[in-house]
Amino acid sequence: MYRAPRGTTDILPAEQAYWAHVQQRAAEVCRLYGYERIDTPAFEDYGLFARTDAEGTDLVEKEMYVFEDRGGQKLALRAENTAPVCRAYVEHGLFNLSQPVRLYYIGPTFRYERPQAGRFRQHHQFGCEALGDASPILDVEVIELAIRFLESLGLTGLSVLLNSIGCRQCQPAYVEVLRQHYQGFSADVCSDCRVRMVRNPLRLLDCKESACKRIVATAPHIADYLCPECKDHFREVQEQLQVLGIPFALNHTLVRGLDYYTRTVFEILPQRQGSQSAIVGGGRYDGLIEQIGGKPTPAVGFAMGLERVILNIKEQGLDVPIPPGPRVYIAHVGTPARQTAISLARRLRDAGVGVLASTGTKSFKAQLRQANSLGVRHTIILGDNEVEAGTAVVRDMARNEQSTLLQDALLEHLARAVEYSPDSASP
RNA sequence: GUGAGCGUAGCCUAGUGGUUAAGGCGCCAGGUUGUGGCCCUGGAGAUCGUGGGUUCAACUCCCACCGUUCACCCCA
Structure with missing residues (x-):
């Protein structure tokens, strides 16, 4: 793994x-x-x-x-x-x-x-x-x-x-002063600082060792030099x-x-x-x-x-802010409805509406469950009846209401409903 | 590189030497005829981080390694 x-x-x-x-x-x-x-x-x-x-x-x-x-x-x-x-x-x-x-x-x-x-x-x-x-x-x-x-x-x-x-x-002038300050304490300085005295004296000021901190406390300030x-x-x-x-x-x-x-x-x-x-x-x-x-x-x-x-x-x-996800879910049952669902999704996306279409592998109930857990505002429902009539059921998930519309009208209905959806919260 | 703590299903946690490793969240499927959230039922999912060792017996004890967390070092 x-x-x-x-x-x-x-x-x-x-x-x-x-x-x-x-x-x-x-x-x-x-x-x-x-x-x-x-x-x-x-x-x-x-x-x-x-x-x-x-x-x-x-x-x-x-x-x-x-x-x-x-x-x-x-x-x-x-x-x-x-x-x-x-x-x-x-x-x-x-x-x-x-x-x-x-x-x-x-x-x-x-x-x-x-x-x-x-x-x-x-x-x-x-x-x-x-x-x-x-x-x-x-x-x-x-x-x-x-x-x-x-x-x-x-x-x-x-x-x-x-x-x-x-x-x-x-800086070199200050470094010299700093070195002189440390010379009086060379016995108390930690091993790292012994190296710093030679290679990078300024970093002496950064040492966290308590013994070194005491030396730093009385060290001259660079601002004065x-x-x-x-x-x-x-x-x-x-x-x-x-x-x-x-x-x-x-x-x-x-x-x-x-x-x-x-x-x-x-x-x-x-x-x-x-x-x-x-x-x-x-x-x-x-x-x-x-x-x-x-x-x-x-x-x-x-x-x-x-x-x-x-x-x-x-x-x-x-x-x-949480970036908005798809606002519409398309649930469908039956083979004819599947085709309609796919083309409907395409048309909605053409119109700028985010759509998640069911793959059709779940039961109808499970599709609704998925729509719910995705938090979409609307679910479109397509079955044999709708396909025959050229309609679709649009369900407003939050309001728990649904209506049957012609598929062409649906597009506009949704585009309007989905247009603004301010959304801000902790993920 | 140094020191310390921790590693049980995707996530959170119970189990501390002895029958099929438990629960919650999540996931999947059902709760009749095409309708979600709540609830109920069922299911899948874990070689208990990996490898050794101790023991009749190890998720449980020991060692190593890996990962992780915290601190040192260093730095954003």
Whole structure:
């Protein structure tokens, strides 16, 4: 017996309402901000990720699906979408468009991790990227967009965490100060942090070990070491957020895992917080496009995990619209009626009416039962009598009424009755 | 990769060493002559995650593997 591979799931019809809703909302919010959709391949040249997501990070070394194709090329399933979008930006000369270029994507993303709540080996990300403009207005724009999206789903109790990690100029100076701070505690530091001190000092601030947390508590804040340009940028981001009335909390230990980030970094946390709680992560990455062979190009964006978004929709008990199913069921008995049923179904569908016709393998009673469980509004009944007379019985399932009409009149009768059917509830 | 909990029909659950593994939901079929929802009756559906082991006897105890859940790591 085959099963879906570990960390993957089938999205069955019963779940589709959530996905359709979330994707429609995302597209709608992006339209409001002028972000256009881009779809990049599910896999890329391995080097694209290895170079940009920082060699030495777990993401690249342990969590990526890496494989060789038959031609011997080393490829990787995309573990995130920012680098691919930047690759497309450079490859297709999108820098020739009016800047900034605003893009969004929705699609599967792959990470070889141990599955957990809100974490899957194949999950789906929705993200936005604004490329080609360094203005702090854009940093705020993407944060606002993300918040608006989540709020449009009805989610409440969201919080924004914000920090700046500086740029190529000022970050190294801070890192030096941070190293010096840690030198006094080298005996107390955990083994992971010993490695971090050398390879990725900023991530020292992220350590959850209690001993390390104490050291972090007294560590210098990067915000105090930013260069004048980064300081201005950070200040403007905060000011703009305030102007828009978006609450946020500064968090000097927020540094993010991917190495390409510069200046602004942020996360959005939901009401209920578990270990995998962050639903949105993002920031500015002014050096990335240059790293993959483009001209120096500032950019900012975010990504969010849709599984986590849906998890929160369910936890908060929010309604999602249920796409309408067929509104008419055709029950029939006898061979002549079967033919009539099939052509009638065709004519109704031509008129835009959703129809489910019985296959005729069930008893008449069972057909009615099926019509009922499907929740159709009307059932058309065809037997020998109706076929002979060119009529059909139309039964209104909810009102428990039925009448006999000519088949031609029936079409119009139903088309009118079925036209509007607002429908919204939890599936 | 590390640690812990859990795996009984499609779903939820009972059964904790001993005759044909029980119930609910769902599914299928009936409850007379062409009419659903409620109700009643019946039926199908489980090698009790897989493979070893202990025992006269294992769904029940032990081990391994697989899956799953939660946490660590990492990250959306």
